[in-house]
Amino acid sequence: MQTNLADFIKNTPEGKVADEILRNCVHCGFCTATCPTYQLTGDELDGPRGRIYQIKQLLEGMNATPQMQLHLDRCLTCRSCETTCPSGVQYGHLADIGRHEIEKQLGRPPLETFKRETLRRLMLNRSVFEHSYRLAQALRPLLPQALRGKVMAKKAAGQVPQAVHGRKMVMLEGCVQPGMSPNINNATLRVLDKLGIQLLRPQNAGCCGAVNLHMSVQEKSLNDMRRNIDAWWPLLEAGAEAVLINASGCGATVKEYGRHLRHDPQYADKAARISAAAKDIVEILAGEAAHIRTKMKTDAPPQTLAYHPPCTLQHGQQLKGSVEALFAELGMTVLLPQDAHLCCGSAGTYSFFQPELSQQLRDNKLGRLNALKPDVVLSANIGCIAHLGSGTATPVMHWIEYLDALM
CATH class of the missing domain: 3.40.50 (Rossmann fold)
Known part of the structure; x- marks a missing residue:
């Protein structure tokens, strides 16, 4: 793709990165087939190709608009498009640059700014967050449904080992x-x-x-x-x-x-x-499978395990299939749902600021997971675990918790 970046960004580190990413994009559209938001809205501007075009316009000098901000806000940054892209376009990095520039130009309405800043500060203050969350767990039955779904039921944390190892x-x-x-x-x-x-x-x-x-x-x-x-x-x-x-x-x-x-x-x-x-x-743990097998209980009842691979593991870290392979080495099978590559809708703070799209994606994901009739749903990221758990009675946990119970 040809570019002609505006002077305000052309020779900056961010501009050089953006220019390289934009030039790699050939606008083929393969990414739209695996974009969760495009599949929901059918709007080209809610797909990677459309968002890339909007960011290009922005960096070439067009003024940021509320519509641009809306379509970039709707992006989950799941990076499924990066896994699909035949040209290796690093969309996630470009999206961060685009969002930052729009934020500088437009800012946010006062109420939205307050909500975002409050949530940001709460999440980053571990002590305040933990005390607030414990209070929310204690009051969970009394909370409105929308808030109750954001609070996981409390469960025992178990012992912390104190041994020293080499x-x-x-x-x-x-x-x-x-x-x-x-x-x-x-x-x-x-x-x-x-x-x-x-x-x-x-x-x-x-x-x-x-x-x-x-x-x-x-x-x-x-x-x-x-x-x-x-x-x-x-x-x-x-x-x-x-x-x-x-x-x-x-x-x-x-x-x-x-x-x-x-x-x-x-x-x-x-x-x-x-x-x-x-x-x-x-x-x-992939290199410790043989050692793990010697520690596993032999009397654990068999269960049907479904697994939701987080986007940040399969697309962000490019570790697709890694958890399934580990469980296979340990003699267990984890079942993948249809469209396992699609986001569950959690995506960090996304579920707070895009609740309708987030819930649609969660319900779609749970429908495919429930079709497997699992006893337990496993995942590898706290956001996915909490989000999926808010919509099902089936236990949802991190796979390391399940493995710990078997050892």
Whole structure:
């Protein structure tokens, strides 16, 4: 695609990235076939090709419009289009640039700004979030249906192992996962402990940066990344094998620290190493299958397991099929629903700001999962787990929790 970027962005780092991405797009339209929002609305402007064209117009000098903002807001950034694209267009990076520029030009109405800023601050203050979430769980039966669906039922978190092992890895705990479903992190700690691996959890780490990034607060997002690098770097230098991440949305972000900070002379090299060291938990356990089998119970009743692969795992991290392969090595089968490549509609804060589209996508996904008649639905990202769980009586959990129960 030919480009003629406007002077305000042409020679900036963002402009150079955008120009390269736009030039790679041949406007073939293959991406529309796998775009969840295009499938719902049938509007070309709600598909990757249409959004790319709008971003191109914006970066070539057209003034941002509320319509542009609407169509980019409706994008889930699921990156299914990237998996489909024969030209390797990095749509997700372009969408971040487009959203940021529209935000600079248009801003938001006061009420919407208040809602977004309140949610952003709540999610990023772990202590306040956890106390608020516990209160919401206690009051859950009394909440309106719309709010009740946002609050997961409370369940026991289980014990935290205290053993010290020679093998060590750093674990990203996440900003909302410990409050929403603390058993995910504790189950991760227990499984790795049984395999002789100690997980280090530095207290000065925090959000991976995704919350600020996807709400177009880019400099704060970069500061989140720098803070985590400062927290993890000494541990990697001391011999920690990897940065282990059990929320695929966080993993997709951490694996791109090197790209986000490539122009930062102080952090560029460290960020690249952190990205290389970042591993989703399935990447760690894939090499431990034989060891895991020796720890598994032999009397566990057979169950039908359905699996929803999060977009951030199969498209963002390009780890499609990884969890299914691990379970197969462990002698279990996980069933995939029809259209497993499509988003469930959670997508971070998307379910708050695009509730109608989000619920449609959730209901479509649950319909296909329920067709498998599962005893349990497994996934690999807290947002997907909470979102799917809000619409079904079937237990929905992280696959590491299920594995932990078998060991």
